[in-house]
């Protein structure tokens with residue numbers, strides 16, 4: 001059985017999608033069979049691995065709202081060993097449409113059950129909210145990775161996220177664990193970055209990954225080419241660090257149950 005790992009933080013623009021795409025691609029490059037699940041109506045993870053949203057007439061929306069089997073929307077990406085369940089703007093309606101439905105919080109979990117044996121890792125990119133889509137992701141997951149941007153107010157909002165995680169643990173998924181906290185977009189030239197690292201480490205201690213993602217122009221450019229960093233610019237610092245992160249994630253254990 002593969003490990004299901006959500007990448008979540010309701011704060012926007014902290015590096016969830018960049019980390020989902022690049023961690024998935026690096027795990028795939030290291031020989032793991034990986035499924036990336038896009039649960040953000042923005043569909044940035046989908047386009048980030050070279051899948052054209054305009055070509056899709058079905059996406060995760062149809063799985064969550066209409067009970068379409070997940071296998072039917074799963075497609076290969078531009079990277080070997082990496083498949084994706086795409087999201088399109090159609091998913092924007094799901095947050096409201098799911099509200100009156102039965103077992104609305106466990107729909108993704110149920111949908112992924114039949115696929116879990118086919119992959120070593122299933123990585124879920126969450127939207128920037130703590131709504132039903134993120135709750136579905138946390139309920140389906142073995143662990144959650146929290147990206148934290150190295151900037152002022154880095155820890156702001158994290159208590160709401162931790163509270164949601166506790167609520168999911170209490171009511172929906174008692175086995176959910178925090179996989180780790182990932183520091184992102186570090187600008188090594190500033191003292192601020194160093195201060196944030198210290199602050200986050202004081203709070204989360206050994207849950208913080210050794211790999212710290214630098215601010216790297218090539219990481220910012222890669223999505224517009226529909227490629228993860230390891231194919232767009234394999235020699236870049238961004239590629240090196242995401243590969244290191246993938247190795248840390250593998251060392252944390254691939255299967256938890």
Ligand SMILES: Nc1ncnc2c1ncn2[C@@H]1O[C@H](COP(=O)(O)OP(=O)(O)OP(=O)(O)O)[C@@H](O)[C@H]1O
Pocket residue numbers: 011012013014015016017018019040042044126127128184185186213214215216217219220221223
């Ligand atoms: N390490 C980095 N270096 C440079 N640019 C980065 C880095 N990480 C992310 N970016 C850029 O910053 C922006 C926000 O990153 P990203 O989309 O990964 O965040 P997000 O948390 O998924 O955002 P949202 O909350 O909107 O889903 C993007 O334009 C991305 O290309």
Ligand SMILES: [Mg+2]
Pocket residue numbers: 016017018040044126127
């Ligand atoms: Mg995103």
